[in-house]
Amino acid sequence: MTVMPVRLFGDPVLTTPAREVTDFDAELRNLVRDLDATLRDQQGSGLAAPQIGVGLRVFAFHDPQVSGHLVNPVLEFPDEAEQDGPEGCLSMPGLYFDTIRRLNVVAKGFTLHGDPVQIVGTGHLARCLQHETDHLDGVLFIDRMDTARRKAAMRAIRDAAWNRPAPPRIKFSPHPAPGRRP
DSSP states (O other), rough: OOOOOOOOOOOOGGGSBOOOOOOSSHHHHHHHHHHHHHHHHHSSSEEEGGGTTBBBBBBEEEEESEEEEEEEEEEOOOOEEEEEEEEEEETSTTTTEEEEEESEEEEEEEOOOEEEEEEEETTTTHHHHHHHHHHHOOOGGGGSHHHHHHHHOOOHHOOOGGGSSSOOOOOOOOOOOOOOOO
């Protein structure tokens, strides 16, 4: 179980659809453990495999009522009810924006052992399940916003300290350059 670095906005893995899991093996079990360890370390609600650079359809989640993981999730919506409220993402640290999501969801998928599982979520849990499944489809939550909210979000992302390039590192050779005297 390893805490992995979380990929930040702009990394192409975050907008690339993830591949379906076909092997329920030790590698998958290690991935789920790494997702869980990283999510706990980051104190988030959910973390998808692409956010740690792995292009597979797996995510871990922690909610006050239930915690776990889903492999190859598929969402169903039992009604049309919606919620509008703040949403954040570990790939955009410290930023929260109001986002419209469905209020109720049924997530079906598999455990890390390949056993079928179903999670019924409402409110925060429903938001989390939708957010993480979007990650597996290469969709970011800012893609769900209307134009005005998305513009405001993009301004905040551009201004975020984590989105600034590191200053270039300049190394000086300890060897004299040809034609120059020390």
